[in-house]
Amino acid sequence: MGLIQIKQAVRRLSLVQLRRLDEWLHELILKAEESARAERIPTRKQIVEERTVENRTYRLEGVRCGKDKCKCARGKLHGPYWYSYTRIKDKVKSQYVGRKLPREVEKELGKRGKS
Ligand SMILES: [Zn+2]
Numbered sequence: 001m002g003l004i005q006i007k008q009a010v011r012r013l014s015l016v017q018l019r020r021l022d023e024w025l026h027e028l029i030l031k032a033e034e035s036a037r038a039e040r041i042p043t044r045k046q047i048v049e050e051r052t053v054e055n056r057t058y059r060l061e062g063v064r065c066g067k068d069k070c071k072c073a074r075g076k077l078h079g080p081y082w083y084s085y086t087r088i089k090d091k092v093k094s095q096y097v098g099r100k101l102p103r104e105v106e107k108e109l110g111k112r113g114k115s
Contacts, residue, residue, distance in 0.1 A: 035090050048080045053108050057085045058101060 013021065044064035051058045062077030072078055082097035101109070 046077055046080075051109050053105070055087055058097065058105065058109075059083050059085065 010018070010021065044066060046062040046064075047059050048062060049060040060080045060082050062080045064072045064077055067073065079099070081099060082101050084095045084097050086093045086095070097105075
């Protein structure tokens with residue numbers, strides 16, 4: 001169904017129904033905004049390399065710890081370390097991997113060639 005048909009259907013609703021729809025839409029928008037925020041990579045990370053296998057993305061990231069006096073504040077980031085990002089339904093789960101990718105992951109990525 002397109003937006004035009006939805007609008008036509010909404011016009012036929014009663015005031016009570018419209019209020020309920022409004023409430024429901026509000027909740028829906030909040031949830032969508034929340035998951036969009038979770039997906040965004042914080043600016044304190046710098047992506048060096050990114051490789052994807054199936055539904056998982058591996059990212060090599062330089063990390064800023066946030067301390068003002070640290071070397072990373074002047075652009076010398078920590079790491080880089082590998083992190084894996086897995087999408088489960090509409091959520092993205094991130095996990096620390098380490099300085100190197102596990103051998104089996106390297107193998108899997110190698111099969112598909114460099115991306
Ligand atoms: Zn630091």
